[in-house]
Structures are given as C-alpha cells and as structure tokens.
Amino acid sequence: DAGITQSPRHKVTETGTPVTLRCHQTENHRYMYWYRQDPGHGLRLIHYSYGVKDTDKGEVSDGYSVSRSKTEDFLLTLESATSSQTSVYFCAISDLGGGARDEQFFGPGTRLTVL
Amino acid sequence: KNEVEQSPQNLTAQEGEFITINCSYSVGISALHWLQQHPGGGIVSLFMLSSGKKKHGRLIATINIQEKHSSLHITASHPRDSAVYICAVESGGSNYKLTFGKGTLLTVNP
Numbered sequence: 001d002a003g004i005t006q007s008p009r010h011k012v013t014e015t016g017t018p019v020t021l022r023c024h025q026t027e028n029h030r031y032m033y034w035y036r037q038d039p040g041h042g043l044r045l046i047h048y049s050y051g052v053k054d055t056d057k058g059e060v061s062d063g064y065s066v067s068r069s070k071t072e073d074f075l076l077t078l079e080s081a082t083s084s085q086t087s088v089y090f091c092a093i094s095d096l097g098g099g100a101r102d103e104q105f106f107g108p109g110t111r112l113t114v115l
Numbered sequence: 116k117n118e119v120e121q122s123p124q125n126l127t128a129q130e131g132e133f134i135t136i137n138c139s140y141s142v143g144i145s146a147l148h149w150l151q152q153h154p155g156g157g158i159v160s161l162f163m164l165s166s167g168k169k170k171h172g173r174l175i176a177t178i179n180i181q182e183k184h185s186s187l188h189i190t191a192s193h194p195r196d197s198a199v200y201i202c203a204v205e206s207g208g209s210n211y212k213l214t215f216g217k218g219t220l221l222t223v224n225p
Contacts, residue, residue, distance in 0.1 A: 033212070042201065042217040043158075058212065059116075090158060103148065103160040104213065 003027050006091050006107040014115050019078040021110050023091030025071075031094045032074040033104070034058075034066060036087040043090065049074055081114045088112075117142040121202050121216035128223050134189040136219045138202030141183065148213060149176050149187050150201040158201070161187070192223045 003026030013019050023032060034046040035058075045058030047066040055066050063085060065077045078085055091107040118141040128134055138147070149161040162169050162176040164185075169176050173192075178185040189196055199220050203213040 040217070043203070043213075043215040045212055045214075048212060092158075103163045105160065106150075106158040108157045 004091065004093055004105055004107045006089075006110050008110060009108065010111045012113045012115065013081050015082055016080050019081050019112065019114075021076045021089055021091075021112070023074045023076070023107055025074075025093050027093060027095070027105070028071060029093040029095035029105075030071075032068065033092040033094075034064075034074065034076045035090045035092065036060065036085075037090060037109075038087050046076065046089075081112075083114050086112060086114045117144065117204050117206055117214045119202055119204055119214055119216040121200075121219050123219060124217070125220045126222070128192050128221070130193060130223055130225050132192050132223075134192050134196070134221065134223075136187045136200050136202075136221070138185045138187070138216055139183055140204045140214075142206065143180075143183075144204045144206055146205040147178055147185050148203040148205065149185075150203060152199045152201060152218070154198070161200075189221075192221075194223045194225050197221055197223050 005024045007022045031050055033048040035043045037043050044060045046060055046064050047058055049055045049068040052068055067075045089110045092104040094104045120139050122137045146163055146165045148163050150158050151161050152158045164176055164178050173190045175188040199218040201218045202216040205213055
C-alpha cells in the first residue's frame, strides 16, 4: 500500500470555526490532490498540488485553501466552516513512475461534520 | 468540462455471474481510471488505461477511444466484489486531474 495518511480521521466542528486537514505521504510523489465525496455527486476535486508551493484550484474550491510547504504534506484549510462542507474528504497522490503516468493512490479519508 | 456517465447506477447479481459496468465520457481523454470503494472504506485504483484492454485476475477493463466508452467486467463474481465501482477520466495536459462518474453500486449475493 502507498504510504499516505490523513489526519484527523473524524472531526465534528461548529459553523464558523477554522478547520485544517492534513495529508501526509512517504512516497515522495510530486502530485497531491484533495477531493470531497458527497452522495449524489461522487468525488470532486477541491485543490491540487503539482510541486512544493505549487497549487491550483479544482472544480469546488470556494471556501477552501491549501498549502504545501514540503513534498510530504498537503494541508486543506476551511477558513470558516459551513454546514455545506460536511463531507468525506480524500487525499490522493500520484507521480511519474518509470516514464509512465502512475495511478492515483488514495488516503483513508476524513469524515468532517459541521454543525 | 468532461461529463462522465456510468451505468447502471445499481447492480445486483448472483455469485458466479458475469458483470459489466459501463462508462462513457464526453470529451477526448488521455487516460481512464477504474476505482473500487468498499462500504465505509477507502478507494483503491483497479486500472488505468488509455487504449485497448487490461486484465487483473477476474477483472477486465476495456476502452474504445473513438466511441468514448469503457467497460469494466468481472468474471465469476463473488460476494467480496460487492463495492462501488467508480470511473474517472483524465484530460490531456491537466496535471493528471480526474473527473469522476458517480459510481455503480454492485451487490453480489451468495
């Protein structure tokens, strides 16, 4: 299994509070992604990173920010959590392996509830 | 934006049956992924393909680039195959970003 962890695994918070989710990898992969998974919508990309300090928005980036100060860590921050951000959040990593594109490896997910 | 449609949304089968899940997309792609997610669980990559066919054990994935269509087949299905199967496409030059279908829930009864 790819070395990818997420913390916390579960979190309950209140509307208006800041929340930071952490994704940590030990694979030295270049690309890291944050997705949210909601019933009826499937997985949707929030933000992604293509290198240290290099990030870009996905399709549902409003209300979220990210940072990547080192290869192994990709942080997702909800500056002021809202109930619509209640979701399961997955981190994923990928890289160019042996000249061919690699698959994406997913973390175990973080279940976030905003009350 | 690429639209990814999967069919069927739900599928119930008896152990041993041959299963087919379909995926179609609207815009040309550089690769297509099939993923598996067990209930309450993590997501595992099954296949990544850009042409032809791939096989892992009882699972076979095919893609027809001209028709913008892919199929995932499971031979001799087993209850442990019960999961959500997700199709995702990667558009060229996209930093390998994926657009996902909504998934197909497969239940295999003993």
